[in-house]
Each structure stands twice: as structure tokens, then as C-alpha cells.
Amino acid sequence: MPPLRTYGSKRSASARATAAAMFGQAEEDLAYAVGSLSLQPEEEEELTLENASIIPVPASLLPLVTAYKTDIGRPLLVQDWNDILDDHADVTKIAEASYAEVYRVNTAAGSSILKVMRIRMEEQPESMRCYTASDVKAIISEIRIMNALTTVPGFVTYKDAHLVQGMIPPCITKAYRKHVKALKRDGGWSHFPVPHTLPEETIYLVIELGDAGDVLDEVGLDTKEQVWDVFIGVTIALARAEVTNEFEHRDLHENNICVKLGPKRPVGDDNHDDANGPKYGSTGWEITLIDYGLSRTQLPNGEIAFNNLEDDLRLFGSQGFGIARVQYETYRRMRTYLILGTRTVKQAGWQKDFRFRDVKTPRSWSEFLPYTNVLWLRYLLLMLIRKLKDKHPSLAKNVEAEAKELKRQFEPMTKVENGAFSTAQDVLVWLVGAGWVTEEQISGEDGTSFLTMGEPETEAEVEGDNASGDNAEENVEEDAEEDGEEDGEEDAEEDLYSAD
């Protein structure tokens, strides 16, 4: 274990005493240490109990603290904001998610992303009523997965997590206000409270991440090469993580894929057809998958980290138009596949009424179903073509023509014996076979390809683990409702693929 260090200012003795009183622990019993933080590296000093910034951890946070200790090997402490951020640090608020505010912090050493989440705690009844606060249970799997995947290329760099309490520093409030102003200019508003109006005892989880650039939703697409670099970059990342960690993302929409524009690599020119060259790797774009809130993975100690999506079935009932409709339907497809083992889609009514207890063989979101990665790659291809079409309809037609066979193998109607993909590895094998990406491009420094580490699972294995193919509906108790709407749904979606 590396020596414990602390950076920046220390929490005052009085604040420590207040916190100790609040959570009913004697101050002198606290033997916690402070974790390292990459934002303020200049004031490093040896940690001692005297200079440690220590606040007792409330009981409702123990599951999170325990998971952190298991994975990282040192305690997750409640720190003071000053321990992690200067009052006047260079901070910009870049996004608001349902339960998180996301800030970019610029330092001399580069930029970091802070995902700030207020946590619901029984010890603080006010937090239980706050609709922007998160359940600790939902956060645990996300940070464990971030930590497990951080070294896998294409996955976000996870620097550390911090529990933080005390007065919010002025730089955060300033960034919040600036963001609200920008939202208002566009007729919007913030659903998060003004930070410094929250009680001083509020506890936040701050996740510190590498800066992955801009989300795909905000990046304009102008060339075919950009489309293929995003699509193939995501495929390589997913295929690799299937092999190394039995990973499924389960929520890969355009706000969960980041693009960092890098120096252009000298492989062909954009929008010039090079029939013999690879389609991947000419833009220099760096692609990163973020947001593992719904994801599933195997951790290095063999445990499975996952979010039990049965806890909130609203995810499977959302309705939308255009590409959003396909996104929401993708969640329904994942659940239909988990329950029935079929590649059809059951509609919102069925999803709401159907429970795992209605299935003879018990199902669980802990199962490894790499087909969900295929469903999201299918969504991604469709979304990229539509995005290119917005600005460049004729280029989009061109990409569509190139993607014809790929699309066929993504279609839920296509049978496995006719080439339907079952894993992201299958998709990558196809891309390598087609010459769109070379074996060298997916090799490690020692020249070995991760694809040789494990054969892609066959459909029989995948479906055998799950329910099984078309017969799987027999798995359902007889009184389960049938809705028979799949065919109409498939037809409607077929139109969305078109660049016409």
C-alpha cells in the first residue's frame, strides 16, 4: 500500500469535534487517514493522526466505505472541501445529470473532471427528501466498475473518490451560477439547489476522473472517417472489456461516449475512399466510454458489480421520438432478452407488469449477457448515421451503403446461423475480417491481440446461459401477458436506419 498523504489545508479541530458529536463517535476514537488527491499535488506532506482531516463516517455510508476499502485497500474518509479543492480553483460546471453535477477543474498539471453527488443518508432526514440526492447503493457499483476498468483502453481514468463535507468552496458556487446563467439564456434552468444554500453537514461523494473531452452529442460529425472512428473505437473498447472483465455497459447513448480531438494521424485523408486501407484510425479522435451507472462487470476479486435494474422499472417504460425512441426501446430489448432469451422486444405495458418471479428459471441482472453490448453498438451505428445525415446527407448515404452488411448482422430479425452478432467481440472479429481495423491496431505493446485471449461465446452458449432462443418463452409462467407487437416495432425502426 502506498504511504498515505494529504494535500492542501486541514480541517479545523472544531469542525472535527462538531462532526464527531453529530455522528456519535468520540473524536479520539477516529483513526482514519486521508487518501491522496491529484488536484493539489504541490503541498504534499507526511500524514499523521494529528494532521489528518478526519470526520466519522455515518453508518448509512458504511457499505460504500467497505466496498472502497476492499477495492482500493485504504479507507474512504469524510474530508473537508478544502482538502480537495482550493477556494479559488479554476472550475467550470460542464453538465448536470439526474443525480450529479459535473465540473471541470483546470490545474497547472492539466484538467480533471469532478462528478459531485449528494448522498441520501438516514442520519440527515433532509437529504432523504432531496430529489437530486443519490442512494448510496446505486453509487457503489458505479465506482467499483470505474476502478476495475480504469486501465482498459477506451474506459475513463478513475483517479479517486472522496466523501466531502462542509461549506462548499466559492469556486463551485461561482461555476454553478455561471452555468445557470447559460441555461437561462437557452430558456432552461437548473434542477440542483444553489450549492451554498445546503446545510453545512451535507455529505457529497466526489468522483475524480480523467477529462475525456466532449460528449458525442455535442460533437459535430463532418466525415465518414469520424463516424467509423467512433463506431470502431467503441467496439474495440467493449470487445476488450468483455474479454478482460465480462463487461456490459447497458446505457451507451450519445451522452455517455466522449470524444477528445487529438492530433490527426497520417492514415489516409478524410472523405477520400481508400478501398484497401483500414477505416479506423485516421482522425486521431480519442474515444472514451463513461457513466457505468447501469453497467455490469466482474471485479478483479471475482465479485460481480451490477445495478439491479429491477429496482426501478421506469427505465423500461420511457417513450420518445426519433433516435430517443430507439434508445428507450434498447432498454426494453435488454430486459426482454434477459427474461425470455429472445431478440424480440416487449413493449412498456409488458415491462411494467412482468416481474422476474413470473419466470420459472430465476433471472438476475448480475448475469453476463454480452448481447446487450451488441444492442448498444446497433444503436450507436444508427445514431451516427442520423447525426451525419443532419449536416451531410450524401455522406450519410455513403456510410449507409458501406454499413449494409454490418446492419444486417445487427438486425434482431437476423438469425444467428445467418451471422447475427452475439457479442462485441463478434462485431470486432467481423471488422478485422473486413479489413476495417487491422490486427496491429488492436494489439498490445507485445504484439498480441486481446481477441486471442478468449473465443467469442457462441450463441448457443450465450442463450444456454440465459433462457434459450425461441423456446425461452416456455420459461414464462402461463399467465404471463403476450402483447404480440414486435413485428410493427421492428418495421418502424427499419425506417430510422435509412439516410433517405
Ligand SMILES: Nc1ncnc2c1ncn2[C@@H]1O[C@H](COP(=O)(O)OP(=O)(O)OP(=O)(O)O)[C@@H](O)[C@H]1O
Ligand atoms: N470523464 C469525463 N470527461 C468529460 N465529461 C464528462 C466526464 N464524466 C462525465 N462527463 C460529463 O458529465 C455528464 C454526466 O456524467 P455521467 O453520464 O457520468 O452522469 P450520470 O449521473 O450517470 O448521468 P445520467 O444519469 O444523466 O446518464 C456526461 O454526459 C458528460 O457530459
Ligand SMILES: [Mg+2]
Ligand atoms: Mg450519463
